[in-house]
Amino acid sequence: xxxxEKLPSGVLxxxxxxxxxxxRKASFWPATFGLACCAIExxxxxxxxxxxxxxxxxxxxxxxxxxxxxxxxxxxxxxMAPVLRQIYDQMPEPKWVLAMGVCASSGGxxxxxxxxxxxxxxxxxxxxxxxxPPRPEMLIDAILKLHDKVxxxxxxxNRRNEVVEQEAAALNALxxxxxxxxxx
Amino acid sequence: xxxxxxxxxxxxxxxxxxxxxxxxxxxxxxxxxxxxNLPTPAGERTVRQVGVRRGMFGVRxxxxxxxxxxxxxxxxxxxxxxxxxxxWYDDVADALEVATRGAGLDVAAPRVVIHRGExxxxxxxxxxxxxxxxxxxxxxxxxxxxxxxxxxxxxDDAGAELHAVYHLLSMSHNRRIxxxxxxxxADPRIPSLVxxxxxxxxxxxxxxxxxxxxxxxxxxxxxxxMPDDWPGHPQRKDYPLGGIPVEYKGGSVPxxxxxxxxx
Numbered sequence: 359x360x361x362x363e364k365l366p367s368g369v370l371x372x373x374x375x376x377x378x379x380x381x382r383k384a385s386f387w388p389a390t391f392g393l394a395c396c397a398i399e400x401x402x403x404x405x406x407x408x409x410x411x412x413x414x415x416x417x418x419x420x421x422x423x424x425x426x427x428x429x430x431x432x433x434x435x436x437x438m439a440p441v442l443r444q445i446y447d448q449m450p451e452p453k454w455v456l457a458m459g460v461c462a463s464s465g466g467x468x469x470x471x472x473x474x475x476x477x478x479x480x481x482x483x484x485x486x487x488x489x490x491p492p493r494p495e496m497l498i499d500a501i502l503k504l505h506d507k508v509x510x511x512x513x514x515x516n517r518r519n520e521v522v523e524q525e526a527a528a529l530n531a532l533x534x535x536x537x538x539x540x541x542x
Numbered sequence: 543x544x545x546x547x548x549x550x551x552x553x554x555x556x557x558x559x560x561x562x563x564x565x566x567x568x569x570x571x572x573x574x575x576x577x578x579n580l581p582t583p584a585g586e587r588t589v590r591q592v593g594v595r596r597g598m599f600g601v602r603x604x605x606x607x608x609x610x611x612x613x614x615x616x617x618x619x620x621x622x623x624x625x626x627x628x629x630w631y632d633d634v635a636d637a638l639e640v641a642t643r644g645a646g647l648d649v650a651a652p653r654v655v656i657h658r659g660e661x662x663x664x665x666x667x668x669x670x671x672x673x674x675x676x677x678x679x680x681x682x683x684x685x686x687x688x689x690x691x692x693x694x695x696x697x698d699d700a701g702a703e704l705h706a707v708y709h710l711l712s713m714s715h716n717r718r719i720x721x722x723x724x725x726x727x728a729d730p731r732i733p734s735l736v737x738x739x740x741x742x743x744x745x746x747x748x749x750x751x752x753x754x755x756x757x758x759x760x761x762x763x764x765x766x767x768m769p770d771d772w773p774g775h776p777q778r779k780d781y782p783l784g785g786i787p788v789e790y791k792g793g794s795v796p797x798x799x800x801x802x803x804x805x
Contacts, residue, residue, distance in 0.1 A: 435770045469797055471776060471784030472768075535789040 361508060367512035375513050382426075382452065383508040386415040391445065394432025396459040396491040397425070403494040413501060422448040427504075428481070434474040446481045454484045454508065459491050466490060474504075539540035593617040593698035617696065630717060632659050637683050639675035650676070652691040662707075662720040667732050670723055674738045675688070677710060677719075685710040685719065688739035691746050693753035697779045703727035704755050708735065708742075723757065734759040752777035 362371060387539050391466045392400055404410045404418060419425040422445045434442055446455065457477050460466035463477035477483060484507065487500040624630050635654065642650040650673050651663035651745040665673050687710065694705040702724035711718050723732055725760045733744045734757040746757040747766040754775035757763055766770060774781055785797030796803070 436772075437767070439688070469785035471782070475786050505721065533789065534791055535794040536786075537791045539792075 366435075375511065375516070378513060379509040379511050382511075383505040384414050386413075386427045386454075386493045386505075387425045388415055388418050388429050389417045389422050389445065389449065390420055390430050391440065391442070392431045392435060394459075394461065396462070397432035399491045399494055400429055400431045401457065405496045408494040408498060410498065410501070413498070413505070414450075414531060415501070422446075423450060424451050424478060426453045427456065428453070429456045429458050430462040430481075430483075431458040431491075433466065433468050434477050434480070436471055436474060439474050439480050442477065443480050445530040446488045454504060455481050456485045456504060458487045458497060458500070460488055461490075463488065552630040587623050589618050591616050591618045592696045616623070617698075620655050620657040623661070624653050627656060627661065630715070631656065631701070634661070634717065634719060635681060637680055637730070638676060641683065642669075642673055643681040645672045647672060647677065660718070660720065662722050664722045664724070667723050667725055670721070671733050671735065671738060673721065674708070674735050677721075678738055683712065684714040685712045685717075687713060688735065688742055688745075689748045691735075691742055693749040693755060693777060695753060695778045697727075699724075701726050702728050704753055706732055706753075706755055708747060711798075730755045731758050734763075735759055751775065754778065 365371070381476050392398075401410060404416055415427070424427075426449060428446060428449065430442065446453070455477070457463045461468060461473070462477045463483075466471055467473070467490070474480060485500050485504045487496060489496050492500075511517070593616070595617060623631075627635065636649075639651045647669055650669065651665055652739070653664035655662045655664065663673070674688075675682045677704040689709045689711055690707070694707065696703055696705070704725050704727055706723045706725075708721040708723075712720065725732055731754075732755055734746060736746065736757075737759070743761070744766060746760055747763060749755055750757060750760075750763050751765040751767050752775055764770065768776065783797065783799045785799070787794040787796050
């Protein structure tokens with residue numbers, strides 16, 4: 359039928375995006391960005407019991423220039439926000455951000471003057487992980503879901519179009535507080 | 543069972559005549575938080591009320607949704623202690639008087655308060671460096687360590703809205719005392735203690751950051767916790783709590799200090 363039928367055995371066809379995603383997802387290099395109690399769970403995830411090494415990411419880099427995943431573990435204070443943004447800017451592309459815990463995702467219990475109400479005010483977030491703090495299993499689950507997202511990520515003009523589409527969808531989305539009759 | 547145990551402990555505390563343990567101050571009898579139970583010296587009643595707290599989260603008027611809208615609590619200062627204070631308190635007070643008289647102060651601490659078994663010397667702002675140096679250097683005092691500078695804000699106490707509290711520890715004698723300085727909000731200046739206790743450097747910066755007390759003579763009095771361009775001093779009672787409305791499906795909840803009342 360197609361080209362696939364004529365290939366000898368042992369040859370596999372895929373897309374460039376598929377190969378790039380496959381390579382990227384299997385080797386995350388997280389930056390250490392522990393800000394509060396979530397960092398303890400993040401460290402536990404890297405330890406022998408939960409063992410993030412199974413997913414190729416046991417090495418937490420102290421330098422943002424060697425990292426491609428920022429796990430924001432903890433509440434971000436107003437004073438820390440510019441520092442966080444600078445760390446993010448120093449990371450080389452491609453890079454992803456995981457907001458770990460409710461504080462990083464939305465401000466959490468700290469609804470006051472001192473804490474940034476969600477790290478997405480400062481950097482683009484790819485994955486939100488609830489919990490206070492989340493268990494290591496939840497962090498690993500969030501990372502695996504991020505793996506999935508990276509695997510199916512787009513490249514080049516496809517990626518640019520995707521960004522425009524996602525932004526338009528987010529701008530047109532109904533705010534949560536205005537959702538009527540959907541109280542669950 | 544537990545009730546009996548607690549009674550025993552109180553009985554021990556109630557014995558000021560007994561010889562106190564080495565390095566431990568005598569306990570005073572009444573130590574309850576409530577206004578009417580504040581310790582007063584026999585005879586004159588000098589408890590001074592400086593404000594009343596109502597409800598929670600600073601909500602004015604009819605209260606808040608927390609159910610504590612009717613909560614009322616008075617803010618009162620305990621009365622002055624009378625001589626003899628008991629135990630090593632008299633030694634410290636006497637030594638302080640002698641040491642500061644040499645430096646030209648008639649009265650080192652115009653007010654002395656003993657509350658919950660702890661002694662506090664209320665010092666005039668201008669006298670603070672002299673008193674602190676005497677406390678550190680005098681052989682009978684030897685308060686080597688200043689373990690922190692706390693700030694307190696009493697917005698209704700006219701003329702003494704801002705207090706700075708210094709917690710001192712004598713490792714030689716195993717004694718702890720407190721120094722308290724009150725300044726008006728209109729002119730919140732206190733001499734810095736960094737020349738005497740270098741450890742006060744960051745503590746004074748923090749108290750400046752949170753309360754706006756200016757420590758004169760500090761080597762670099764800048765904010766330490768909040769960003770440099772932050773407006774206001776967050777730990778003052780009149781500083782808004784801040785926060786944003788929390789959105790849920792079909793509605794949103796305003797921040798705690800802006801919630802409506804049920805009644």
